[in-house]
Amino acid sequence: MTHAPADLEARSSPSEQTVLSALKKYIPSPVPPSLKVSEQLHEQCLALLSEVDHLQGLLQQTLRNPQLVEVRQFRSNVIAELKMLQKLEQRFQSHPETTANSKRSKVQNGKSRASDAESDGDEAANEAEEDDDESTVEMRLMHALRSSNLPFYQAVWSIAKDSCRGLSALGKRFYWDAPVKRREKEPKVVAKQGGGGKQPNKDKRKSVFVDIVADDGEEWVKVSTMSESRLLFEMAKKGWERDSEDEYFSDAGSEVKPRRTVLRNFEGSDDDADDDEDELELIKLARDLRKAADATRLRYKHPRLRVVLSKIQEGNVPEIDDLLCEMRSYGVKVVCQDALSEISHGNSDLSHLLPRPFKRFTETLNVDCTLLLALVSDLSHAKEIEVSPSFHRAILRQIEVEKQQPLLPTELWPAMGGHELICTIEAGVRMREIVQLIGTETEKERTKIMMGDAPYTHIDRVSAIEKFQALSDWQVPANWKIPIKVVDAQPAITAAEIEGTLPSLAKQVAEGLSDINHSVFMYGWATGMTTISSNRTIDKQIEATVEKNRGTDETLEGPMVWICDTARSLAGKEKDRRP
Helix, strand or coil: CCCCHHHHHHHCCHHHHHHHHHHHHHCCCCCCHHHHHHHHHHHHHHHHHHHHHHHHHHHHHHCCCHHHCECHHHHHHHHHHHHHHHHHHHHHHHHHHHHHHHHHHHHHHHHHCCCCHHHHHHHHHHHHHHHHHHHHHHHHHHHHHHCCCHHHHHHHHHHHHHHCCCCCECCEEEECCCCCCCCCCCCCCCCCCCCCCCCCCCCHHHEEEECEEEHHHCEEEEEECCCHHHHHHHHHHCCCCCCHHHCEECCCCCCEECCCCCCCCCCCCHHHHHHCCCCCHHHHHHHHHHHHHHCCCECCECCEEEEEECCCCCCCCHHHHHHHHHHHCCCCEEEEHHHHCCCCCCCCCCHHHCCCCCCCCCCEEEECHHHHHHHHCHHHHCCCCCCCCCCCHHHHHHHHHHHHCCHHHHHHHHHHCCCEEEEEHHHHHHHHHHHHHHCCHHHHHHHHHHHCCCCCCCCCHHHHHHHHHCCCCCCCCCCCCCCCEEECCHHHHHHHHHHCCCCCCHHHHHHCCCHHHHHHHHHHHHHCCEEEECCHHHHHHHHHHHHHCCCCCCCCCCCCEEECCCCCCCCCCCCCCCC
């Protein structure tokens, strides 16, 4: 009859047990569970990095400024997680070897003292202690692996990839408090060129971190991987109570919402509610999202809010359903695990995550004078510009920018696409005046072709593009609709004011505009047409005036304006002339 190894060792004498322990080193040890988990996480981490790198590559290929989509911090977080896994793997590799060497050393010492029964007993105790140490290390490694943030990053990426479009950021903080006034004695912090700089006047406690900013900034998505058991434990700990007698209907009369008692360990007034750390984490999240969204407007609108609970099932636990109802009362769309299962995964095409800056363009575009000049400038059409000592420093900067990302093929022509193009009389007149005053001969000729001036008054689009192509180093798109039509803006503006198409605060907006800006921006507003411009200053001025005079009208919107990130001067600009 044969015996199992453990049974055989139990029936052996102390000296025989020492020999059997020595033989263990020749028996292959099973692979620790922690090593398998580590290898799996390592592979998943590399796969995630590969997809994020693929997205960054697409951004580099398609955007003039890829940094406008904030992905670097998310990638850095994943890399940090990868480094943590690599360190753990090094411990996996070193721990078994150390244990084996220790065992071999102790077995050799045990052989020289095999006749000493007391020494044999000590040896068995040492072996048991080693086994305990190895088990403890394994438990610690497994705990470290289970604490990895990688599953959360995977969830964020999966949700962004499967349910979002027009990505703006993977991770961004938004504030709802007004900036604190700086004390006179405090040193001023100057923001670095091209960066945001430090913001010591922002209170981080009055902010919320959004995991995904999508739909070109118009949607904020927060991801939670909290489990159902953890949520129930937190609800019990913090005093969430469900009492049918205290249920009440919402204002709409259609949704039942629970009242609950929140246990507190301090005395405080209602003003302290915002800082109440005893509030449930998900309720506080929904509330903070609402506050930050109410303090933020993008194109005159507050962002939409979505919270994804990837491990919470709706409809199973009444108390959890009550909590979800409370979250939704803040105007937050809550998506649970059951809804996520309907979304397909494994989409390798990431093009839908690219920004969509032209998604709300109207069929006809209203072109500002600043872009009319950029469309005919030698700086925009020549691949190689001979630098002249007479060039203004603004032109020198524009030449450097143009070398990195040419304006016309990467931004302006894609924006215009197949849209009909118009400009106001004032914009056209001012553009022609500038070209005649300081433009080169090629800039003057491009102006005549693009604007349909003599001798090209009756030229058709195909012929105009052929003529224009002869004056450009770039391939002029066949669908570019030139000549640009010139319109009289004032009748449309007056009619909109009389008919009430423009809001009453349009008068305040108009008061701060020059004649040319009045014609361009007010015409776009009056007709509902998208205005394209590089005049960011005027755009921000109009937006600030609208917000200042909004009152309680949450639906109020100003003109639809698309701002080109960079402008182009005419190459003929003299050195001492203002840019």
